[in-house]
Amino acid sequence: MAAADALADLPRLGLGLGLRSVHFDAILSGAGQDLWFEAISENFMDSGGRPRAILRAVAERHRLVLHGVSLSIGSTDPLDRAYLASLKRLADEIHPAWISDHLCWTGVNGHNSHDLLPIPLTEESLAHVAARVLQVQDILERPLILENPSSYVRFAQSTMEEPAFLRALADRTGCGLLLDVNNVYVSCFNAGTDPLAYLEAFPCDRVVQMHLAGHQDFGTHLIDTHDRAVRTEVWELFRIAWARTGGASTLLEWDDHIPGFDGCLAELRKAEHYMAGAAAPRGTTARTDGGEGVSNPLGFIIPRAMDSVMEDAA
Template sequence: MIADLPRLGLGLGLRNVHFEQILSQWPAVDWFEAISENFMDSGGRPRAVIRQVAERYPLVLHGVSLSIGSTDPLNRDYLLKLKQLADEVKPAWVSDHLCWTGVMGLNSHDLLPMPLTEESLAHVAGRVRQVQDMLERPLILENPSSYVRFTQSTMEEPQFLRSLAEETGCGLLLDVNNVFVSCFNAGTDPVAYLEAFPCERVVQMHLAGHQHMGTHIIDTHDRPVRPEVWELFRLAWAKTGGASTLLEWDGDIPSFDDCHAEVRKAERYMGGSFEGPRPAAESPAGDSVSNPVGFLVPKVMESAVLEET
């Protein structure tokens, strides 16, 4: 199923500050990514907007509260709402993060790192299988930005994600900015990280800006993509064979046109290999995929903070 997912081209996050321009102009963006939680509980305008966007553009749902790594039981109410939204707008895929967001029923609204051990791998793999069975579609998981590492970890993140994908059939979302942020904070080599990453399982990539604090980097999504991240994207683009790529901009969001111009910079790093979107014959839900486009949503320090709608 992962191999059959489409290559959508260059997309943007679906953000409420851009609703008016999108609905009035239907701009020539390849595709959109919507933060699931911003639309799951809404029966008003946000839900109406996402339905209209889904009728015209390829759409992806990206979550921040699945908490796949938590020791709490999976939240079935959350998953039922997510499935209802997915059945309604028929996204090309549904994604979230390799992290946990809370414990004992409390949501921290942060994407918290996990110890990378055989025990946690078995735990997460079992939960991924449950989620995929319930959603009736593959789950796509993202490498989060991180600021700490656990001394008890027994494997590196690329190895952990490779094993997880092989055991569950899930796909991967490679956040290139997160690779740079996490590797800088850990004092490791981002190129070596990419060389070890299971790029054959990558369905989508993220690009974003960050704040360099000198001793550490914070993943803020509030400024243009840094040159170092663009160079890392050049390598990632080649290794993934041109996975669908999206720009995240969630703080101090500029105009839609400026966001679009920023993601179009990616074309400079594609080595002349960009041929535009490649639709799949069918989406995971069995519906045809055509005409691409995109919107925006918020993440500060990779936090699960939702935009006001």
């Protein structure tokens, strides 16, 4: 089956949480019975013993997806065949609804940076990444789902905007997309661009999944930290994205200073207000901006402070 055809068969899973070890006991005790979970692929690919046994146990009770951070689809290094073989063995064992990773590169010359690094958005990059996506999908025997990363600089050589790049990539390969709503806000704030325009241009018809997360605000820039509650501006973007994607499966990521399971679940449940088109739930706060900026009709602040550095990446 072609990857594009396989996308049509992927389920709508509703709301889910990132699978984190601090929540294992709660999940296995029956918490969150209506949720699905996203496991970080690298945490389980080469592990045995208790972690793998827990993953199997969760997979028996809940729908699971695998989310990777080391595929390095944008690297100039050859694809890591050993990594892909290990990933496929894990997928064949737990049968995830899909496998995702990021539009980025993580290393070169065999060295892993352990970071999700941006790629120049050019026709040459598009051809390079598309060829690699097709190879990965052939190896995994399923469509690859790619996420828009958070970014802090833009390449001066880029000739395409990210939504157009991802649309072209999906058209050429049949891959699906993971729309990280927090990353949209973080990247657009840092670039001084409009997140609403980004969503308007994004190929929402190819979105299989969405991410929500918190970020840190440093005034002149934002950093995608996944260590706090989702900001109101991101919730408002999610409300729009939920409608535009027709209700894509939505997951809350929380990777540091992680609350207990009930705390994460309460944050996730806020999504229901926005899925219904409601206003911000009581207790959320909007971002304030002390620097020079312009606001769009929904009140998002588009800063000018980062303009001088955004085009410096070469």
